[in-house]
Amino acid sequence: MTGPAAFRAWGRRQGGKAMALADHTLRPRGVLGLDLSDPTLQAWLMAAGVVALVFILAGFAPWLTKLPDTFVVPLNDWFNDAMTWFVGVAKPVFRAISWAVEFPMSWLQGLLHWLPWPAVFIGVAAIAYRAGGRRLVLFSLAAMLYMLVTGYWAPSMNTLALVGVSVPVSLAIGFFMGLLAFKSRAAERIIQPTLDLMQTVPTFAYLIPILLLFGLGPVVGLIASAIYAAPPMVRNTILGLQRVPPEIIESGRMSGCTSRQVLWWVQVPSAVPTLMIGVNQTVMAALSMVIIAAVIGSFADIGWELLNTLRKAEFGRSLLAGVCIVLIAMVLDRISRGFAERQAGVRDHGPKGIARYRGAALVLAAMAVAVVLATFIEPLHEYPRAWEFVPKEPLDAIVSFVNTTFPATLEWIKVKALFFFLLPIQKGFVAIAKPTSWGFEVTPLVQVIYAVVVAGLAYGASRIGGWKGALAVILFGGVYFIGMLNVPWPVFFLVVGLLAYQAAGRGIALMALAFMAFMLLSGVWHQTMVSIYLCGAAVIVSNLIGCAVGTWAALDDRVSRVVGPIVDLLQTMPAFVYLIPVIMFFQVGDLPALLAIISYAIAPAIRYTEHGIRNVRPDAVEAAQAIGCTSRQILFQVKLPLAVPEIMLGVNQVIMFALAMLTVSALVGTKELGQEVYRALTSADPGRGAIAGLSMAFIAIVADRIVQAWAAQRKKALGL
Amino acid sequence: MFDLARRASLFAATAFALALAAPQGPALADVPESSDPIKLAVLEWTGQHITTYIAGQVLERMGYTVEYVTAGSFPSANGTADGDLSATLELWNNNLGDYWPQLLAEGKAEDIGDVGLDAREGWIYPKYVEASCPGLPAWDAFLGCAELFATPETLPNGRFLEYPADWGDRATRLIVENSLAFESVPAGSEGALIAELKSAIEKQQPLVMMFWAPHWVLSTVEYGWVDIPADLVEKYSMNKPHTIKTAWPGLKDKWPAAYKLLKALKITNEIQQPLMDLVDNQGQDVREVTAKWLDENEAVWRAWVDQAMM
Incomplete structure (x- = not known):
C-alpha cells in the first residue's frame, strides 16, 4: 500500500465526513442516514419483511419451524445400501492393500522397539543437529528423556511408527494429486473441492467405511490420518509449482529439456522450499490424528493411553500422556521446519561434502555400540520401571484444590454463563428469563424494553460500522431473543443465502442453499442448529479473548514471549485432556463443551491478530505519527483497521477449529452433529455418520467461503 | 484360597x-x-x-x-x-x-x-446424601428429595445423570414415562460419569446417576443403590446386565x-x-x-x- 492509500484508509475510519469524502461519493441520505438506493440494503429491508411474514405464518403452519419427518428423504438407507454393495464387491482389493501396507508399519514398529532407547536418543539427536543445531538437540533429548522417565516410551515409539509410515503415504498422495491439479485444469476442478471435504469431514464419520473395507488393524488409523494429512501437501505442491518463475522454465526449455525433464529437473527442484512447508504441515496434521486413530485401536500408541486415562477420569495421567504428544509434535515440527529452511537456503548446520558421510557413519557406529552395550546392561535395553517418575498426584491435587476451595465461584461462573449467554442463544431470552434467573418475567413491557435496547445498540453500531454493523446487532439480538433452535428454517435459509450472495456472489449463495436443503431434508436440521449455536458461541468468545490477547502480544514483546508457547501448547495438546477438569468444575452440559471448543479454537485468533497487527505497513503508521496521532489512535484507527483482513483469516480458522472440536465435545453429552457421528459409529450406521459428517463439512465450507470473500473485499477496500 | x-x-x-x-x-x-x-x-x-x-x-x-x-x-x-x-x-x-x-x-x-x-445396574448416589435425604435408599423417599438434586438448569426438577446417549436411554424413559420430578442429562462418556462422581464427592454435593457394578471406582467411594420398585426394574430391564x-x-x-x-x-x-x-x-x-x-x-x-x- 502506498502512503496516500494508507492515509485514505486511515481517514475512512474518522467517521461521518472523512468517510464520505474518502469514498469519493456523496450519496443522498435517506431515513436515519440510510442510503435507501443501495441495493444491498434494499435486499435486507425486503428480507426483514419476509422474516416478519414467516413468523406470522409459523403460527398457522408449524412445518415452517419444524419440518415433519415425512419430508425427510431416506438418504441414510440409500447410502447404507450402496455401501453394503460396494464393500461386498471391493473388500478383497482393499484387504490386499491393507495386508501390503501393514508390512512397513510393523517393520518400523519392530525396529523402534528393538532399538534400545540410547540408540534412538543418538539417532534422533543426530537428525536434530542436522536440522536445527545444538539447541534443537538439547530440546529433543529433553523431550525423549521425559517420555522415558514418565513410562510412556513404548507407546510413544508406536506413535512414531504410525506417523513414520502415514506421513510418507500422505506426502506421496499429496504430491501426485498436486501435480495432477497443476497439469490439468479439469483435474483441479475435481481436486479442489475434494481437498475441502478431506479437511472438513470429521474423521470419525468415515471410520466405519474404512473399517469395513480394510478390516481391523493399524492400517485403518494409517489411512484415516493419510486422508486428513494429505491436503496441505497438495495445496503446497500446486502453489510451489505455480510459483516457479517462467524464466527458469524458459532456460530449461532452451537447454533442450523435454517437457518431462523440465518438470522433474527444473520445476520440481525449484518448488522444493514450498514443498517442504507442505511436509511440515502434513507432519503436524498427521500427529493431530493420533488420538483419533486410537479410538479404532489395534495399535497401543500414546493416543490409546490417553483414551484409557480419559475413561478413568485421571487428569494427572492424561496430562502427562498429552505432553508426550505435544513434545513429539514440537520435535517433529522443529526438525521438519529446520530442513525446510535449509532447503530454502536460509541456514545450514550440517557439514559439507565428504564430512557429511563421515558424520553419518559415526552416528551409525555410536548406535551400534549402544545396541551392543544394551545386550549386556539391562537398564540400557529397557528403562527400569523402578526409575520411573510419574508426578500425577500433584496434578490431580491441583484440580481437587480448585474444585473444593472455590465451589461457590465455579457455580457462579456456570450459572452466569448459562443464563446470560448460552441458554438465551440456544432457547431464547423469552424462554429463559424467569424470576429465578434474570429476576423478572418476560412481560410485554420487557419485550418492548428489549426491542428498544437492541435498537439503541444497533444505532451505536451503525455509527462505527454503518448499516452493516447495525444489521449484525439486530441479527444477534433476534437470535438471542427467540433462540437458535427456534429460528424457522426459511428465515435461516434467507439470511444465510443473502449473506453468501452479498459477500461471495451468486455461485456461493446457491451452494449454501443447496447445502442447507441437504441438512433439512436428511433430517439433521435440529442437530445442525445445535452445532451452529455451540460453535457460534465458542467463536464469539474465542475471537473476543483471542483478539484482545493477540493485540496485547503484538504491542508488548514480553507478553508475546509468554503467549507464543501457550498457543503452541493449546494447538497440539489433545483437547480430551481438558475435558476432565472442566467436567469436575462445571458438570456435564454445554458449558464444558463450550470451554473445550474455545481451548482449541482460540489459538488462531491470537496468532492471526498478533501477526496482522505486527505486519501493518510501517509507512501507514509513520504517516499517522507525522500528523500527530496518539498511540491509542494509531492502534484503534490505523493498525487495527489495516489488520482486519488478516484478523478475518484468523476468524475463518477459528470457525474451522471450532467445528472440528464438535466430535470431542460430544463426549460431554452435547446433542449436536458430533454426537450423531458417534452414535453412527456405535450403531455401525455409516449412512448416518456420512450425513452428519457431510453436514459439518458443509457448514465449514460455507462459512469459509463467506469469510474469505469478505476478507478479500476488505483487503481491496483498504487498497492492500 | x-x-x-x-x-x-x-x-x-x-x-x-x-x-x-x-x-x-x-x-x-x-x-x-x-x-x-x-x-x-x-x-x-x-x-x-x-x-x-x-x-x-x-x-x-x-x-x-x-x-x-x-x-x-x-x-x-x-x-x-x-x-x-x-x-x-x-x-x-x-x-x-x-x-x-x-x-x-x-x-x-x-x-x-x-x-x-x-453384575448389577441401577441408580447410585454417594452415601453422604442419606444425611440430607434421610429415607434413602427407599424409592418414595428418593422421589421426595428430587429438589435436593436440582441444579440451575433443571430447577425445579432434580438432575439425573444418564448413560452416554449411545448406550441406550432406559433410565430416561423410566423418568419421562412415569413423570418423575427429574430431568435426565446424558453424560457423553464413561470418563464424564466418573469425573462427575469424583467431583460431587469432593464437594459433598448431591448426585444421582445410572451406574453398574462391578466397577473399579466403586471400591474407592461409599455409595448406595436407590431401591427402584420391582415392576419398574422389570419394565425398563434395569436389573442385571449380563x-x-x-x-x-x-x-x-x-x-x-x-x-x-x-x-x-x-x-x-x-x-x-x-x-x-x-x-x-x-x-x-x-x-x-x-x-x-x-x-x-x-x-x-x-x-x-x-x-x-x-
Whole structure:
C-alpha cells in the first residue's frame, strides 16, 4: 500500500465526513442516514419483511419451524445400501492393500522397539543437529528423556511408527494429486473441492467405511490420518509449482529439456522450499490424528493411553500422556521446519561434502555400540520401571484444590454463563428469563424494553460500522431473543443465502442453499442448529479473548514471549485432556463443551491478530505519527483497521477449529452433529455418520467461503 | 484360597494336566492346532483387560501364540465377525450399541457364554446424601428429595445423570414415562460419569446417576443403590446386565481346544475385583497382576484347561 492509500484508509475510519469524502461519493441520505438506493440494503429491508411474514405464518403452519419427518428423504438407507454393495464387491482389493501396507508399519514398529532407547536418543539427536543445531538437540533429548522417565516410551515409539509410515503415504498422495491439479485444469476442478471435504469431514464419520473395507488393524488409523494429512501437501505442491518463475522454465526449455525433464529437473527442484512447508504441515496434521486413530485401536500408541486415562477420569495421567504428544509434535515440527529452511537456503548446520558421510557413519557406529552395550546392561535395553517418575498426584491435587476451595465461584461462573449467554442463544431470552434467573418475567413491557435496547445498540453500531454493523446487532439480538433452535428454517435459509450472495456472489449463495436443503431434508436440521449455536458461541468468545490477547502480544514483546508457547501448547495438546477438569468444575452440559471448543479454537485468533497487527505497513503508521496521532489512535484507527483482513483469516480458522472440536465435545453429552457421528459409529450406521459428517463439512465450507470473500473485499477496500 | 483336595485330584487327573504343571511347559501333542496367533481384543476398561489377559495367558501356557489387539467397541465387533479378532471377551449388554446384537443374531459372531460376573445396574448416589435425604435408599423417599438434586438448569426438577446417549436411554424413559420430578442429562462418556462422581464427592454435593457394578471406582467411594420398585426394574430391564464372551465363528474349527477353553473360562467378581484394585488404585501393570494370579491359582484355571482338553 502506498502512503496516500494508507492515509485514505486511515481517514475512512474518522467517521461521518472523512468517510464520505474518502469514498469519493456523496450519496443522498435517506431515513436515519440510510442510503435507501443501495441495493444491498434494499435486499435486507425486503428480507426483514419476509422474516416478519414467516413468523406470522409459523403460527398457522408449524412445518415452517419444524419440518415433519415425512419430508425427510431416506438418504441414510440409500447410502447404507450402496455401501453394503460396494464393500461386498471391493473388500478383497482393499484387504490386499491393507495386508501390503501393514508390512512397513510393523517393520518400523519392530525396529523402534528393538532399538534400545540410547540408540534412538543418538539417532534422533543426530537428525536434530542436522536440522536445527545444538539447541534443537538439547530440546529433543529433553523431550525423549521425559517420555522415558514418565513410562510412556513404548507407546510413544508406536506413535512414531504410525506417523513414520502415514506421513510418507500422505506426502506421496499429496504430491501426485498436486501435480495432477497443476497439469490439468479439469483435474483441479475435481481436486479442489475434494481437498475441502478431506479437511472438513470429521474423521470419525468415515471410520466405519474404512473399517469395513480394510478390516481391523493399524492400517485403518494409517489411512484415516493419510486422508486428513494429505491436503496441505497438495495445496503446497500446486502453489510451489505455480510459483516457479517462467524464466527458469524458459532456460530449461532452451537447454533442450523435454517437457518431462523440465518438470522433474527444473520445476520440481525449484518448488522444493514450498514443498517442504507442505511436509511440515502434513507432519503436524498427521500427529493431530493420533488420538483419533486410537479410538479404532489395534495399535497401543500414546493416543490409546490417553483414551484409557480419559475413561478413568485421571487428569494427572492424561496430562502427562498429552505432553508426550505435544513434545513429539514440537520435535517433529522443529526438525521438519529446520530442513525446510535449509532447503530454502536460509541456514545450514550440517557439514559439507565428504564430512557429511563421515558424520553419518559415526552416528551409525555410536548406535551400534549402544545396541551392543544394551545386550549386556539391562537398564540400557529397557528403562527400569523402578526409575520411573510419574508426578500425577500433584496434578490431580491441583484440580481437587480448585474444585473444593472455590465451589461457590465455579457455580457462579456456570450459572452466569448459562443464563446470560448460552441458554438465551440456544432457547431464547423469552424462554429463559424467569424470576429465578434474570429476576423478572418476560412481560410485554420487557419485550418492548428489549426491542428498544437492541435498537439503541444497533444505532451505536451503525455509527462505527454503518448499516452493516447495525444489521449484525439486530441479527444477534433476534437470535438471542427467540433462540437458535427456534429460528424457522426459511428465515435461516434467507439470511444465510443473502449473506453468501452479498459477500461471495451468486455461485456461493446457491451452494449454501443447496447445502442447507441437504441438512433439512436428511433430517439433521435440529442437530445442525445445535452445532451452529455451540460453535457460534465458542467463536464469539474465542475471537473476543483471542483478539484482545493477540493485540496485547503484538504491542508488548514480553507478553508475546509468554503467549507464543501457550498457543503452541493449546494447538497440539489433545483437547480430551481438558475435558476432565472442566467436567469436575462445571458438570456435564454445554458449558464444558463450550470451554473445550474455545481451548482449541482460540489459538488462531491470537496468532492471526498478533501477526496482522505486527505486519501493518510501517509507512501507514509513520504517516499517522507525522500528523500527530496518539498511540491509542494509531492502534484503534490505523493498525487495527489495516489488520482486519488478516484478523478475518484468523476468524475463518477459528470457525474451522471450532467445528472440528464438535466430535470431542460430544463426549460431554452435547446433542449436536458430533454426537450423531458417534452414535453412527456405535450403531455401525455409516449412512448416518456420512450425513452428519457431510453436514459439518458443509457448514465449514460455507462459512469459509463467506469469510474469505469478505476478507478479500476488505483487503481491496483498504487498497492492500 | 484354593481347595487343596480339588487341586490334588486335578494333579492326578490327566497326562495333559501333568504336562501343563510346569508353567510354559512343552506344548501338547495336539495343541496348538495352528501356530497362527490367536488375537484377543483389548477393549477400554480394566475389568475387560483382566479377563482378556487371564484368558490369553492360560492359552499361552497351553502352547498357543496370543496377540493382544487394542480395539474400540465398533471395531471389535467388526473385527470379530471378520476373523481379524479371534475372540472378544467380556461385553456388557447394557452398553453394547446396536451392532453387536445384530452380528450375534445373524451368526456372524458367536456368543460363547457368560463371563461369570455377578453384575448389577441401577441408580447410585454417594452415601453422604442419606444425611440430607434421610429415607434413602427407599424409592418414595428418593422421589421426595428430587429438589435436593436440582441444579440451575433443571430447577425445579432434580438432575439425573444418564448413560452416554449411545448406550441406550432406559433410565430416561423410566423418568419421562412415569413423570418423575427429574430431568435426565446424558453424560457423553464413561470418563464424564466418573469425573462427575469424583467431583460431587469432593464437594459433598448431591448426585444421582445410572451406574453398574462391578466397577473399579466403586471400591474407592461409599455409595448406595436407590431401591427402584420391582415392576419398574422389570419394565425398563434395569436389573442385571449380563456379560458375555464372543468369538469369531471360525475359532472352533481352527483352534478347537482354545475355543473350548474360552467357553469354559469363568471370571467371577471374586477374581476380578481384587485384581482391578491392584491395577487401578495401586498402579500395577495388568499383565504382571494376571500372571501372578495365574501362578497362585493354578487349580482354578487348570479346571478350565481340563474341560478344554476333554
